[in-house]
Amino acid sequence: MVVIRWGILGLGNIAHKFASDLLKVSGCILYGVASSREHVAEKFSEKFNVKKFYDNYHKLISDKEIDIIYIASLNQDHFKYSIQALSNKKAVLCEKPLAINQNQVQNLIKCSKENKSFLMEALWTRFNPTFEQLLDWLKNDMIGPINYINASFSFNGLSSSIDSRLFDPSKAGGSLLDIGIYPLFLAYLVLGRPKDIKSNAIKTTRGVDKQMAILLSYDNAHAILYSSFSHDEEMIARICGEKGQIYIDSRWHESPSLTLVRGEKRLKRNFNFKGKGYSYEIEEANQCLRKGHIQSHLWTQKNSLELVALMDEIREQNKIFYPMENE
Ligand SMILES: NC(=O)c1ccc[n+]([C@@H]2O[C@H](COP(=O)([O-])OP(=O)(O)OC[C@H]3O[C@@H](n4cnc5c(N)ncnc54)[C@H](OP(=O)(O)O)[C@@H]3O)[C@@H](O)[C@H]2O)c1
Incomplete structure (x- = not known):
């Protein structure tokens, strides 16, 4: 090798x-x-x-x-x-x-x-075994047509300095680019590009988002997504379809476990991550x-481009701009 x-x-x-x-x-x-x-x-x-x-x-x-x-x-x-x-x-x-x-x-x-x-x-x-399992269940149509995704990523970063990478516009700060990218990635991975995006930011005095709420609309599905530096929360991701649901355990973006629910039946998979993931x-x-x-081919350059395009549109909707974008 x-x-x-x-x-x-x-x-x-x-x-x-x-x-x-x-x-x-x-x-x-x-x-x-x-x-x-x-x-x-x-x-x-x-x-x-x-x-x-x-x-x-x-x-x-x-x-x-x-x-x-x-x-x-x-x-x-x-x-x-x-x-x-x-x-x-x-x-x-x-x-x-x-x-x-x-x-x-x-x-x-x-x-x-x-x-x-x-x-x-x-x-x-994208590369961890939990997500491989998620995609495998979806490929095998275990929950039927998907009509709802709910995911968020939050932590309490309010004690960080206003110059920290979280809050400083010159460091491309804000919750969307730092952590909101994860729920957006989940919805994009599972449902693809939405036909409509609505979003609303609560901004700091320096103009970056400390909270961001996002609604993605598809022909037959909604994704309700959220990111925040204002508080802690449990962070479970929910992917729901006509025949069942998949729950990725807390904190879902790094979770080694997930559960498939179909009626009364529950199937939990737990992976032993090598290291942190x-x-x-x-x-x-x-x-x-x-x-x-x-x-x-698991996470292509086109995937990165389409994901950043969603973030561009959300920032545009909320008038969040970074100084180096004009350079
Ligand atoms: N994948 C994940 O789980 C994960 C988790 C956290 C963060 N991230 C990402 O990783 C990146 C780094 O995050 P981090 O938490 O590691 O950040 P960090 O510890 O605050 O800083 C990382 C490095 O950036 C440089 N740096 C710090 N302040 C700077 C400044 N004012 N101007 C220019 N460079 C500066 C320093 O490099 P030197 O060593 O050269 O001084 C520092 O070691 C971010 O893009 C973040 O989105 C990913």
Whole structure:
């Protein structure tokens, strides 16, 4: 098996979780990491036994030994560093959202094609066994035609500073791009693109959404979706059809269990996740690289483009704009 050599760019909160899961995946190694803060890069490399650490991103992107770079910087920088890596013939797994708007995602896809470099959005939920099970039940028509989806993602982030990545417009903050992307992804994955979107945001004084309510309408179905930084909640996802329902347990986007209900009958499946759940997207990227693919068929570049298009429309409806979109 060809060993895939990974690099990580930006060494914050999610990079730590990702690295810990990467070490559990066979057939790949964490070869290099880069932070703008040298001491952070050094400490990270010691903790995860990384061969090389760098104090700037460019050195990581230029390292000829590295096959694929996981972009774990903030939303406003996903596009910039993904383009640099792809142009340097590196494969890219970029944190969600892949970029902040359609225009940026289109350019990333173009760059991936021109350079024949793999590009995938790190929508890790898509790849875990719970979602494979969900899709399998749907494929086998276990709940009949779907007419209702209800999903949300909330946590109480009110104590975060107004300059935090959650609330700062210059960091492409707001609940939609940070966590609302998950319920939107679920509805899109199961029902596809809606024929109509209605949404309503409660915004901060700096103009990003701290709460977002979304109604997607389809010919024969509704999806009621919600995201918020204002409170905690249980987070169960409900997918309902004419013959039954599927409930993904709390917190559904990272849940190892789900239940199929048909009349009086209940079938619960529980999966033992390898690590926190990031290993499945890593395995998928490894497989794609070994096969020479430039995208995953499980979560395609077109899927990322269509998902960001929904977020663009929702932001437009609520007049949420980011300063770097005009640059
Ligand atoms: N998949 C998931 O489960 C999940 C969970 C949380 C977040 N995320 C996504 O992952 C990304 C990073 O989130 P995080 O929670 O890891 O963020 P974070 O810890 O706050 O920051 C990540 C990195 O961004 C860089 N950074 C921090 N402040 C910056 C600033 N003001 N200007 C420019 N760069 C700055 C730093 O890189 P250096 O190390 O170079 O200093 C930092 O290590 C976000 O896009 C988020 O949407 C995904």
